[in-house]
Amino acid sequence: MSKPKVAFYWCASCGGCEETVVDLAEDILGVVEKVDIVLWPVALDFKYHDLEALADGEITATLLNGAIRSSEQEEMAVLLRRKSKYLIAYGACAHLGGIPGLANQFDREDILRFNYEDAPTVVNEAKTRPQLEFTEDGRSPHLPELRHVVRTLDQVVDVDFYIPGCPPTPNLTKAAFAALLSGNLPPKGSVLAPDTALCEECPRKATKPADVAFTAFHRPHEQLLDPDKCFLTQGVVCMGPATRSGCGAQCTCGNMPCTGCFGPTSRVRDQGAKILSSLCANVAGRTEEEINPVLQGIPDPVGTFYRYGLPSSLLRRRVDLPHA
Amino acid sequence: MSRLKYAPNVRVIRLMCSGRVDPQFILEALRRGADGVLIGGCHPGDCHYVEGNYKMLRRYRLLQRMLGDLGIAAPRVRLEWISAAEGERVKSVINEMTRQLQALGPLDLPGKFTDWDQEVIALAREAQAKVAAETEAEVAHV
Ligand code: SF4
Ligand code: FES
Numbered sequence: 001m002s003k004p005k006v007a008f009y010w011c012a013s014c015g016g017c018e019e020t021v022v023d024l025a026e027d028i029l030g031v032v033e034k035v036d037i038v039l040w041p042v043a044l045d046f047k048y049h050d051l052e053a054l055a056d057g058e059i060t061a062t063l064l065n066g067a068i069r070s071s072e073q074e075e076m077a078v079l080l081r082r083k084s085k086y087l088i089a090y091g092a093c094a095h096l097g098g099i100p101g102l103a104n105q106f107d108r109e110d111i112l113r114f115n116y117e118d119a120p121t122v123v124n125e126a127k128t129r130p131q132l133e134f135t136e137d138g139r140s141p142h143l144p145e146l147r148h149v150v151r152t153l154d155q156v157v158d159v160d161f162y163i164p165g166c167p168p169t170p171n172l173t174k175a176a177f178a179a180l181l182s183g184n185l186p187p188k189g190s191v192l193a194p195d196t197a198l199c200e201e202c203p204r205k206a207t208k209p210a211d212v213a214f215t216a217f218h219r220p221h222e223q224l225l226d227p228d229k230c231f232l233t234q235g236v237v238c239m240g241p242a243t244r245s246g247c248g249a250q251c252t253c254g255n256m257p258c259t260g261c262f263g264p265t266s267r268v269r270d271q272g273a274k275i276l277s278s279l280c281a282n283v284a285g286r287t288e289e290e291i292n293p294v295l296q297g298i299p300d301p302v303g304t305f306y307r308y309g310l311p312s313s314l315l316r317r318r319v320d321l322p323h324a
Numbered sequence: 325m326s327r328l329k330y331a332p333n334v335r336v337i338r339l340m341c342s343g344r345v346d347p348q349f350i351l352e353a354l355r356r357g358a359d360g361v362l363i364g365g366c367h368p369g370d371c372h373y374v375e376g377n378y379k380m381l382r383r384y385r386l387l388q389r390m391l392g393d394l395g396i397a398a399p400r401v402r403l404e405w406i407s408a409a410e411g412e413r414v415k416s417v418i419n420e421m422t423r424q425l426q427a428l429g430p431l432d433l434p435g436k437f438t439d440w441d442q443e444v445i446a447l448a449r450e451a452q453a454k455v456a457a458e459t460e461a462e463v464a465h466v
Binding site for chain 1 (some may be wrong): 343345347348350351352354355368378379381382383385386387388389393394396420431433436437439440441442443444
């Protein structure tokens with residue numbers, strides 16, 4: 001019997017997800033033995049026409065990381081969807097929009113102008129910008145178009161499973177491969193991680209306050225952090241209560257609060273609104289004069305509460321931006 | 325309250341206490357096409373659950389700032405302390421808010437989502453056209 005075919009692909013991402021696949025270390029050899037890798041741009045040299053040549057559904061599983069932000073990424077998502085039995089959104093960007101999704105707060109023109117003209121490190125007096133089409137030496141290359149909106153993978157094509165994390169942890173990746181190879185799969189649309197809040201696996205849980213009254217919020221760099229106590233007792237925003245577990249609480253074990261990369265559990269639709277709700281309920285004070293100064297300790301609520309998930313949030317994007 | 329005539333453009337959702345208003349509900353209402361959301365709560369000190377309206381006020385303050393950062397104008401989400409006995413006030417607040425929303429124009433998030441996604445639908449159409457052209461070419465070869 002021929003081995004199941006697997007593809008890895010990356011879209012708008014930083015490369016960290018690819019690193020996790022490599023982080024499987026010796027275990028990757030076990031995976032490689034059992035599968036045929038048919039596409040992995042970061043590590044192996046395949047061409048797109050190799051992919052085109054495959055029959056529809058011939059790839060058992062494609063792990064796609066990165067948000068969808070350009071016409072080329074859309075085309076690849078559509079093509080890989082067609083060629084794959086299971087399409088898996090791998091990592092926070094494909095799952096929720098990720099860090100690139102924060103661009104959904106800005107106008108595309110402002111982003112392009114900053115990056116090609118105004119950024120302090122850019123010297124571009126002619127204000128040259130990459131063109132979608134141009135002709136040079138008789139050749140006419142095309143470049144992908146940057147879209148106005150950053151999207152999750154499932155806002156572009158149908159997705160079978162999600163592996164969360166920025167990046168996903170090797171243990172989740174390994175478990176996903178085991179499930180895929182054995183065919184022992186949960187219902188379509190599942191996130192392949194536990195469906196409980198991070199606090200459940202956090203060693204600081206014992207000190208999590210049942211009743212806290214925040215008199216101030218401190219950002220992690222503003223004070224020395226107690227290595228054992230729940231961050232909430234220290235007045236530090238921790239996304240743990242609104243975030244899915246399965247990471248092994250690596251950040252809180254490393255004395256940093258959770259920033260929410262696993263996204264919400266299945267019972268929460270909007271991670272940002274959820275954490276806003278639970279933090280604010282516990283702010284001390286009953287009048288605007290008492291409450292407002294405490295809330296000033298969260299200077300950037302969008303960037304704090306939707307750090308990995310603005311495109312998948314209920315509003316998706318700053319609503320008054322141009323779209324064409 | 326039940327005998328009051330609401331303006332026809334108002335949809336009333338009753339909850340036990342303003343402390344039960346999950347900010348997700350507000351976003352969900354906007355996402356489904358509401359032009360604005362009015363949250364009514366008992367006057368300070370009068371909440372049956374003691375802290376509910378204070379919780380709402382705290383949530384509201386940060387939600388307003390966050391919504392501003394996401395391009396939603398402040399008058400679209402409003403918090404008012406109105407007791408069950410203040411029928412006239414309910415009416416005047418609703419009328420005032422309706423006027424403000426009319427001045428702002430429709431928010432129409434469902435329409436916005438459709439507009440935003442035209443850039444992807446365009447791609448889907450392109451892909452379809454390509455497949456159709458290829459199939460045609462194959463047919464022509466036979
Ligand atoms: S530190 Fe964060 S994740 Fe850990 S128990 Fe406290 S809130 Fe939950
Ligand atoms: S009962 Fe809590 S606000 Fe009315």
